[in-house]
Amino acid sequence: MSYPHDPNQPPNYGAAPGYGQQPYGAYAPGPEPDNNLVWAILTTVLCCLPLGIVAIVKSTSVSKLWAAGDFAGAQKAADDAKKWAMWGAIIGIVGSILIVVVYFVFAALIIGASATTSTY
Template identity: 80%
Template sequence: MSYPYDPNQPPNYGQGGYGQPYGAYVGGPPPGPEPDNNLVWAILTTVLCCLPLGIVAIVKSTSVSKLWAAGDFAGAQKAADDAKKWAMWGAIAGVVGSILIVVAYVLFFVVLFGTAATTSTY
């Protein structure tokens, strides 16, 4: 009969799961430094460009550190990449929207003053 532990060995006090010390990553050490969470870009996108896409970027960027601390390195990298993607799309949407607003104002004033200049008041 096999025991889950050897009765002749002392117990592993202070050990986490799988015989690892508490706080150690079960899957091994992290593959490198924590990825950039792009929080600054997410906040700037939210404030200056596009609110809905910026909020999504903020949510994604704040989850990077939590996933990294939990040992989900691939999930943390994906969240960092998603935060960057949403911030970029928000910035692009903000710039395109601003250009469209300027074009609309120019066309409005050209039509308004163009017709006023051609009509005679005599």
């Protein structure tokens, strides 16, 4: 007798065929990659808003791609999220240091200029 489904399993009425299953021949190569969402959010809030937003968008797509069976795409999105978060943090830190240096240079120029001017 030919069964349309496994006779040891109850029939899956109402579910789409293949719902929740991996595509034929696809298997998860390991655990889902880290989406780096925490780093993306910290970069957005503390360092560099535009690059942090890109990192958040990339990191939120990791789980969606993994669930769809696009394991290579999920890994690439995770790597991209990490890259954008790192660049945002580096730019934010370097920018902050430059702002502090420029502030002290201008403060020194102003103090030096006011010390050499005569009030007579």
